[in-house]
Amino acid sequence: MTPVLELRDVHKVYPGTPPVASLRGVTVTVHAGDLVAVVGPSGSGKTTLLNLAAGLDRPSRGSVRIAGEPVERLGDRQLSGVRAHRLGVVFQQFVLLERSTALENVATGLFYRGVPAPERRRAAHAALDRAGLAHRAGFPVAHLSGGERQRVAIARSLVGRPAVVLADEPTGNLDSAAGDSVVALLHDLNAGGVTIVVITHDERIAASMRRRVSLRDGLVVADTGGGS
């Protein structure tokens, strides 16, 4: 089976004076069904790695394949299509449409697929239910707690059944109880078949994941627990 993510010898240099080499030859492969933690000290290149895997940025050198699609050969239109259909992203700061309800926020996950609104709402209901937040569907997200907001963001990332969900420090803005419940949700979803890559600072969370990829200074220094 094609890996859902395939990064081969990926470099990322941010131009400037001096230029910053954020990734210096990273090779990581993620298969369907994986639950991967990406760990490393601050500035080691974790977010850079996630941006590349999410098709939000392009590598300076090396190749990135998302669900088999080589990013370097895709134009903006096609790469956007890959993001719309194959990827779900969760951010540390949630990034929700504050004036909309939980349901509407989750439904935006299907917005750029050309799915009609009624169908979007149906799928959003199902995703909110999976995230354990069905009872908050009609609430404006501005009124929800941090943990609930992150669940909305997670529901939004998986509403379109993406090949992989990428989460950048999803518990970074939550207290430990809310963080634990979000981690439990990620485990549940993975058990249900969702492929998940989680960036985290938290050693405890990382330890709970089957596979851990450790970054340091833009290089993979350890990749443990992977099945294959």
Added chain:
Amino acid sequence: MRSRLRLADLLPVSTAGLRARPGRTALSILGVAIGIAAMVAVLGVTRSSQAEVLAQIDRTGTNLLTVANGKTIRGAEAELPVTAGAAIARTEGVLSAAATATVPQHVYRNDRIPAGRTGGLSVRVADPGLLGTLDAALVDGRFLDPALARYPAVVLGHYAAGALGIADVSDGPRVWLGGHWFSVVGILAPVDLAPELDTAALIGAPVASEAFGYTGHPTRIFVRALTSRTAEVAGLLGRAADPAHPEQVAVSRPSEALTARIAVTGATTVLLLGLGAVALLVGGIGIANVLIISVLERRREIGLRRALGATRTHVGAQFLTESVLLGAAGGVAGVVLGSLMTWSMATVRGWQTLIPAPAVGAALAAAVLIGGCAGLYPALRAARLSPTEALRSV
């Protein structure tokens, strides 16, 4: 596996930003609305007033000519011969002619009014045929006839009657004219082509010569000519009125003055339209400004949409649609506002309200175009934003 934004979704997503900030939205709409309103009002008022002038020309006809005393070679006021009126009436192509002459007297409400308070009213001698020649109408009473012309009877112009406080002639009102009591026998309706008659008190020639020593020299003769030969007749009138000094006779065609008035309003219209266009441009710049701020404020949302699969085109289209909507809303508001302005102005002046449909169409098109142009740069900025940069901003 393409990303796709449904047309049905574009509209709500584009209005979301507008709905989120109603005050700012209203202000940026107002800018365009003022420009459009100015242009619609200018065109509407011009058209309504032109229609009014054209209607005046229509009512009075283009075949009316006036003959007045001109100047002598030395610049002094010339005098028309006493026989001028009769001679003109005999001229080929003339249907009718009626002479009038100013009399150096004043008219007052009664004999107790101080002599200085003339109210700008004049006293004129008028031929009984004047009413027919001018095609003028009476509001009340009757006009002078050969019999009445011998008696101290007066017909008041429309404004003069008002100034003298006389609304009708039913209870035999009198006015104090040149030191005599005159009975008011009639009141004229406004005379478009001879507005000087509106402020005049008209009396007969016989009573004028008897009471005020009027010598019979007319100062202005109104002539109705055959419509097809009006220009030709105008050329003959000088010699007919004063065979000895035809160059001292001033012949004019009042409808020409009205036509000239339309030409003058044309020039003013262009100037005012230019001002409206400037206002519209400023409104467009206002929209561009508001949108640039909006793009900056909504960077995170833009990043999110890109992460959810929006292409650059989708993001650009969202902001461009927003700005076109702002322009269109400004256009609609402006047309409504401009029509209201035209209507109130026309109503006050007693004109018919006319708003040219092409002007409305052009105004709406201009508003949409301005909105579109104003949105181009902000939309481009939004589209060019790098997703990772956009997501990192707070």
